[in-house]
Amino acid sequence: MPWGVILIAILLIVALLVIVRCIVIVPQSNSYVIESLGVYKETWDAGLHIKVPFIERIARRVSLKEEVADFPPQPVITRDNVTMMIDTVVFFQVFDAKAYAYGVTRPIAAIENLSATTLRDIIGSMSLDETLTSRDLINTKITATLDEATDRWGIKVNRIELKNIEPPQEIRTAMEKQMKADREKRASILLAEGEKQAAITRAEGEKESAILRAEAVKEQKIREAEGQAQALLLVQKAKADSIRLINEAAPSQNMLALRSMEAMERVADGKATKIIVPSNMQDMAATVSAIKAVAGDTSGAAAAGK
Template sequence: MLWFILIPVLVILLILLISCICIVPQATAYVVEWLGVYQATWPAGLKFKVPFLMRVAKKVSLKEQVVDFKPQPVITRDNVTMQIDTVVFFQVTDAKLFTYGVERPMAAIENLTATTLRNIIGDMELDHTLTSRDIINTKITAILDQATDKWGIKVNRVEVKNIIPPAEIQDAMEKQMKAERQRRESILRAEGEKRSAILVAEGEKESAILRADAVREQRIREAQGEAQAIMEVQTALADSIKLLNEAAPTDKVLAIKSLEALAKVADGKATKLIIPSDMQNLAGMVASIKEMVTDDSAKK
């Protein structure tokens, strides 16, 4: 009978004991209250709490968090209304301040971001706003970081994701961008045509130089060939004269050679023929040749 009473009591005690064990995950902090009053902030690890007297009021993530806020309407100094949406990167540094410092911290950060953004853009003109995104990011980050310190929040950076001007300004910007693209295309096309013309001219120049070099080389080779031929003819003539001199020719042989030379001159294309002035010697030379021929015939 006693066991039927002890078993339920032991089960209840075991449940209470288990409920007293608390494991805090990594990169998380637990804000603990004692009878509704802040008691401690538990870091990661194994913790024990007193049942019914202690409770975990809030579980706070210590990781860097990213919040993407919807576009906010802002007005520039030159009275142009545009939509700007931002992304805020923040991290909780004090879990107690984050829990008790402000109600609905995300809504507070969003409203503070919108207000700060309006103040910054209100001091800038449209053109400056569109080209100064880094300046806007730096200013809004510094202001938010300072304002959220009392909430236990560290704002690491704020990024302006989109800047959406009015529709008529967007149309004008698109037309301007289209005209700029066309201008750049025209410049690129003109530069390409210029480059192509330069390449063609350079090619023609190199081709002309190569042709001239080929003609010059051909003429040089022809001249060298003619010079070589003349040299060979002169060498052959000198060799023949040398051989003739070594053979000690008689006057009759020399006379025959003279007539052969005269015949070659007469058969040429020259319009003038030079006849030796000593015609008697020429007649005697002819008679000698005739005598030689007659002697040869008699011997045969």
Template sequence: MLLIPILIAIVLFVLIVVISNIKIVPQASVYVVERLGSYYATWETGLHVKVPFIDRIAKKMSMKEQVVDFAPQPVITKDNVTMQIDTVVFYQVTDAKLYTYGVERPMSAIENLTATTLRNIIGEMELDSTLTSRDVINSKITATLDVATDKWGIKVNRVELKNILPPREIQDAMEKQMKAERERRESILRAEGEKHSQILVAEGEKESAILRAEAEKESAILRAEGVREQKIREAQGEAEAIQMVQRAYADALKMLNEADPTDRVIQIKSLEAFAKAADGKATKIIIPSEIQSLAGMVTSLKEIAGGK
């Protein structure tokens, strides 16, 4: 009876040992396995079983790209200016075995290597170049770290300078310079705006003057055309009046001819015409003899009429 519980306990123990030695490696991860203290294998994604009490998982690591932010490091430029620069390193484990056995504390090694490389690069540059050549510095550090960390199973994808902090007095001077530059640009923009405004005003005045001149020209043309039309109409009216007088005179002559007037009637008409001429401002009038005799006859008739 005592044997059965012992067998059950042994079976449970074996099951627990077997189950505890079944390992599932997740995606983008690897396990470094040692057997009896020596490197045995690198397990990648999937199901694995290790030998109990013989195999040991020495290290679990992610194969994803990782980011580490290092604290600011004091560096000195070529012109003896001390600055604080902090860096961000983007890296990825490419060889799990080298990463496990290649270097003690890989992140500390990368940080120290980054600081050393940064000091070497910045030490060959002046302050102005340091502030304006961030991309160049990033590229140089990345290339140097990538070569150095290759034997550690690490791939450095890129390094970024996060902040570059010069001394306080230099920062104040830079801020004053930036302020002066902003004021200068503002003055230039304001002057260009005023110039543009003046150009617009001048163009507006020019357009207005042109429009006024064109309006005055059109008005003068219209006035001239009005005067011309008036003179044409007056001339036409005078011509029509003359034509009417001539036509009336011609009609009168025609009627007179049709009436077959006697010589006495013609002489009387002539006398009337000379009477009208005498009303003018002429100082001397020559009267034909026929009209003189007719005038004498008229005078005689007036005397006879007066005697009655």
């Protein structure tokens, strides 16, 4: 094979390789910073691009995804001269690839130093108690400060979280004792509330029992009174019926006199020492005659029966 053909084949292969290398596909959520002869030219977004060989180059491949930077604990001093160790977690995202590529040499280190400085300024204006109870406020302040400062670097700080706040050992010991005392106090309060509720429940039960007993006694007395009243009504009704029957029978004077003498005889058989004679029995002779007449009638009736 002549050398000319081989040379042409080599040149074609080289040209093909150069063309292939000039075809660039930018992935999703990425941006490429392109320089032409060492000068920034443009930023390529996701898609297919072709660069000029030997003139243009990809200066920086930048991810547009949200990233997380976990920074080590930083010593900070509160307003009341208490040194604490606080470590932070920063959530950030690149929104301008050009500013990110040319704004700062080491963006992550810059964010770490800036967050530490901002954190010291914020904590230095707060007391220990405020620092321990104002985590959300600190997060909001430091996020706003860093987001404003990192705009010129093409970085947006979405949020910053204080992961751990560690006061000195002696303060932690005091806090643990205080927490233990608070737990014991809450337990005592709960126990007292339980005993109070139990006492109230017992008192209410005794009250209900007393009310039920009183109601039972009341009901018993009412029933007894109703029974006595019913019995009295029955007695009175019996007397009224007997009087009515006597009146309907129309008894003779002789019969009435006899019944009166029988009543007096029953009274005389008793132990009473005095006998009161009714005022309508003044004529004893007439009464005796009536008794004899009644007795004669009774004897005659008996003889007739024989």
